Amino acid sequence: MKKDDILAKGAILQRDGETYAIAARLAAGIFDVETGKRIAEIAEKYGVEMLKITGDGRLALIGIAQEDIDAVYADMGVKAQPGTALCQQYIKACPGSTFCQRGQRDTIAMAREMDQRLYPYPKISSKVKIGIAGCFNSCAEPAIKDIGLVGLPKGWVLMVGGAGGKDPMIAETVARNLSDEEALEAVEKIMKYYRGASMSPRTRNQRLGVILKKEGLDRLRRIIGFE
């Protein structure tokens, strides 16, 4: 049988038609030296020669044999989960107020909290990309993510419906001046809305921005309580 992506395990079949690429689970793209060394050891153990830092700040291990996928995840201390594949769902964050002089909000704490509460989000038939930037310079490109947050002195700006790929769209701002908790709750509600739309025949397999063009932003605003 010809091989294909194994999305249930977050594994993407490579061009050789034989090996797979998977992403290390490193929330907000942050890791310490010890973790980095462990990943390098695991890569060597399973014959991985090439790593790739992706545009969304993830570390991909390229060239894993199918029979090793489970073991690689186990060695990294995580479970293989659907939704975690490269190109599917991610939360990208800039260095924020923890490291960057310009950062006005703690993007890394926000990304970690979101990762814990939401990632990976089940049963969404299209991509879910979230970008969290700590200032308007927008390192994490929130304007071209399904859900984007921009940290400003007065709180988070929430934007929805962006995409950077095949059908590019610039996100629309739906709320401003949100506290951390308000932003998290709003994102959670948006994800539920996205999942609901994912199951409807009219909007299945479509990115959030396309869905919102059909359904209108007002409905989403009502759902998240920002009329």
Place this chain on the structure above:
Amino acid sequence: MNKEDILEKGAICQRGCKTFAVAPHIPGGFIRVADFKKLMDAAEKYQAETLKMTSGQRIAVIGLKEADLDAFWEDVQMNIGYAIGLCVRMVKFCPGTTYCRHGNQDAMGLGMRLDKKYHGRMLSAKFKIGVAGCEYACNAPLFKEIGLTGLPDGWKVNAGGTCGAKPRMGDLMGEKLNDADAEELVDRIFRYYEGGEWPPKVRLGRIIEKIGLDQFKKAVGV
């Protein structure tokens, strides 16, 4: 750029300005495991606080002391990544036909060539280049100053995209181009911008808006 950044050492002053972050140049984000290990060893030796993968497909080594910067660069034997300053910040590229099943065009090959030619080149504003091997456009080429998208019938080239405070989609400059023609068009767009007298920090998209798309196209020979 902040006053305290040390551009020639690729060092970005961190919050509070007691330590620095450096982002060694890793073209396209592709790094061999052996080189990755060397980077981890240096990060450990110079007591980096943390590592962060960035939007520019780099690994930022955060929390280095100013006194250790030279030794760090000496140890890793890597080039500086131009994560800051008014210059070509990065050439982002995807796995293309080298690794990805969707790849239509050789994004790694063209990306590497453009990276060699342009990464770090000083300009009047930041400048980003993206090369994607298929229509899914992994690295969002439409939101880069110059973006290439590999389609089955050749490269599509867009110019003038940005994704910051005022996002803008790049305008179509050419289609169905082979590798050489696409690269040549990139060169023409780059040379036009590099040779112009623009006010500082005005990115290519704003220039196109100012002079008009038709005028811009004429100027770059499209």
